[in-house]
Structure formats: C-alpha cells, structure tokens
Amino acid sequence: DQQVKQNSPSLSVQEGRISILNCDYTNSMFDYFLWYKKYPAEGPTFLISISSIKDKNEDGRFTVFLNKSAKHLSLHIVPSQPGDSAVYFCAAMGNYGQNFVFGPGTRLSVLP
Amino acid sequence: KAGVTQTPRYLIKTRGQQVTLSCSPISGHRSVSWYQQTPGQGLQFLFEYFSETQRNKGNFPGRFSGRQFSNSRSEMNVSTLELGDSALYLCASSLWTGVGNTIYFGEGSWLTVV
Numbered sequence: 586d587q588q589v590k591q592n593s594p595s596l597s598v599q600e601g602r603i604s605i606l607n608c609d610y611t612n613s614m615f616d617y618f619l620w621y622k623k624y625p626a627e628g629p630t631f632l633i634s635i636s637s638i639k640d641k642n643e644d645g646r647f648t649v650f651l652n653k654s655a656k657h658l659s660l661h662i663v664p665s666q667p668g669d670s671a672v673y674f675c676a677a678m679g680n681y682g683q684n685f686v687f688g689p690g691t692r693l694s695v696l697p
Numbered sequence: 698k699a700g701v702t703q704t705p706r707y708l709i710k711t712r713g714q715q716v717t718l719s720c721s722p723i724s725g726h727r728s729v730s731w732y733q734q735t736p737g738q739g740l741q742f743l744f745e746y747f748s749e750t751q752r753n754k755g756n757f758p759g760r761f762s763g764r765q766f767s768n769s770r771s772e773m774n775v776s777t778l779e780l781g782d783s784a785l786y787l788c789a790s791s792l793w794t795g796v797g798n799t800i801y802f803g804e805g806s807w808l809t810v811v
Contacts, residue, residue, distance in 0.1 A: 619800070628701070628787050628802035629740070674740060685800075687732075687740035 588612045589677050591688035600697050604662040608675030608688055611656065615677040615686075620649060620660045623672045623690070632673075633660070665695045699724065701790050701803035709809045715776040718806045722769050722790030728752075729771040730800065731763060734785040743786075746771055747794040775808075783810045 590609045598604045608618075616637045621629035635642040635649045635658065642649050648661045662669055672692050678685035702721040710716050722729050730745035730753075742755040746765035763773045769790075775782055785805045791798045 621802075626804075626807075628703075628789075628804045631799055631801060634799065676740075685742065689739045 587689070588615075589675055589686045589688040591673075591675055591691045593691050594689070595692040595694070597694045597696060598665045600667055600695055601664045604660075604665045604669065604693055604695065606660040606662075606673050606675075606691050606693065608658045608660075609656060610658075610677050612677070612686075613656070617678040617685075618649070618651060618658050619676045619678070619685070620647075621674045621676060621687075622669075623674060629674055662693075665693075667695050667697050669693060670695045701788055701801055703786075703788050703803040703806050705806060706804065707807045707809075709811060710778050711811055712778055712780060714778050715774060716778060716808060718773045718786055718788075718808075720771045720773070720788030720790075720803060722771070722788075723801055726790035726792055726801075727769055728791045728794045728798070729765055729769060730789050730791075731771070731773050732787040732789065732802075733757075734787060734805070735783075740787070743773070745794065752794055778810045780810050783808060 588611050619634040620632040622632050623629040633644050633647045633649050635651050640651050651658045672690045674690045675688040676685050704719045728747045731743040732740050734740045745753040749765045760776045765771045787802050787805045789800045789802045791800045
C-alpha cells in the first residue's frame with residue numbers, strides 16, 4: 586500500500602507558466618515533507634521542505650503548500666523554466682527517524 | 698564543500714556474486730542512509746546508520762547489509778545477487794538523524810546484474 590502518492594506520472598507546462606505538482610499521503614504520523622528533483626543518471630537533489638506545523642514554505646520560485654486535514658501537499662514552481670524539466674519526488678518522514686517514504690515521482694516537462 | 702560521494706559509479710556483476718558499494722558522506726554528517734531506485738518501484742529505503750549503529754531498516758531481505766565506520770563512511774553489501782537487484786543505489790547523508798533533517802543524496806551507483 587503506497588503511503589505517499591503522486592497520481593500524475595507526468596506533467597507538461599509552458600515556459601513562464603506555473604507548474605503544480607501534487608502529492609497525497611495516507612499516514613497521519615508523517616511530520617515532515619520534502620520535495621526532490623531528479624535528473625536522469627543523477628541522485629535526487631533537495632528542493633524544499635515543510636514541517637507539519639506549517640502550511641506554506643517558500644524559497645525563490647518554489648513554494649510548497651501543506652493541507653494536513655486533506656493529507657495533501659503541492660509544489661508550485663513559478664515561473665517554470667526549461668531547466669526545471671526533471672522528475673519530482675515527494676517524500677514524507679515520520680518522527681521515527683530517517684526512514685522516509687518517497688512517492689513514485691512526477692515527470693515535469695517545461696516546454697519552451 | 699564536497700557532496701556525498703559514491704563509488705563505484707557503474708558496475709556489472711553476475712548472478713550469485715556479491716557486491717560492496719561505498720559512500721562518503723558530506724563532511725560533518727553523521728547519518729548515512731541507503732536507497733534503491735528501480736523504474737518499477739521508485740525510491741525505496743534500505744537502511745540508515747548513525748554513529749556506526751543501524752537505526753532503521755527497510756523491507757529488504759537479509760542479503761542486503763551495511764555498516765558505518767567511525768569516520769561516518771558507509772558501505773552497503775549485497776550477497777547472492779539476483780537479476781532483480783539491478784538498480785541505482787543511492788546513498789544520502791545528513792547532520793543527524795530524526796525529523797526536520799535535510800538529507801543530501803549522492804549520484805548513486807548503477808548496478809547491473811547479468
């Protein structure tokens with residue numbers, strides 16, 4: 586049973602527009618959420634995180650929103666750039682340590 | 698500062714052999730965790746070490762083992778390799794263990810089992 590879900594395997598967005606990547610989770614014990622970006626043949630790169638005590642965290646073009654009651658978070662990228670084209674993983678961590686769970690990823694394509 | 702370094706980057710093994718992968722964490726980081734990435738399963742947690750002790754373990758068979766040295770460097774070993782073990786193995790490090798800790802990944806070791 587997938588504890589972290591990213592229901593859109595792929596997403597295409599025009600350059601300059603907003604990219605919205607969604608993530609849902611089932612385990613209410615998760616306390617901390619992270620987004621990673623991954624290019625082919627490279628390890629994931631940390632993007633942004635959010636604690637369960639917050640509902641929004643912003644870092645430059647990246648904003649993560651958390652809706653605890655809905656067990657939903659989203660990553661907004663504004664404006665989207667062609668270099669943002671990658672696979673984006675949502676990850677969730679409980680208060681039991683580093684054993685965090687990844688979603689299956691969403692492949693974002695930003696079209697010039 | 699240098700990032701997480703994994704060696705070797707690429708390797709090919711035959712079924713039944715064993716393999717050892719190495720990970721050097723970011724300087725000062727004491728926690729090292731290992732993940733397996735396959736196209737079908739995505740990223741899956743293998744285990745985590747902190748101060749030379751295994752803190753957490755994922756749902757992998759006993760053929761997968763690891764250890765951490767006093768300098769925080771870590772090794773992962775897979776014995777009796779199976780074709781299904783072909784994957785990208787990622788190591789990640791962080792300052793300490795626990796919630797709220799940012800985890801940094803290496804570029805991975807690509808293992809092909811033939």
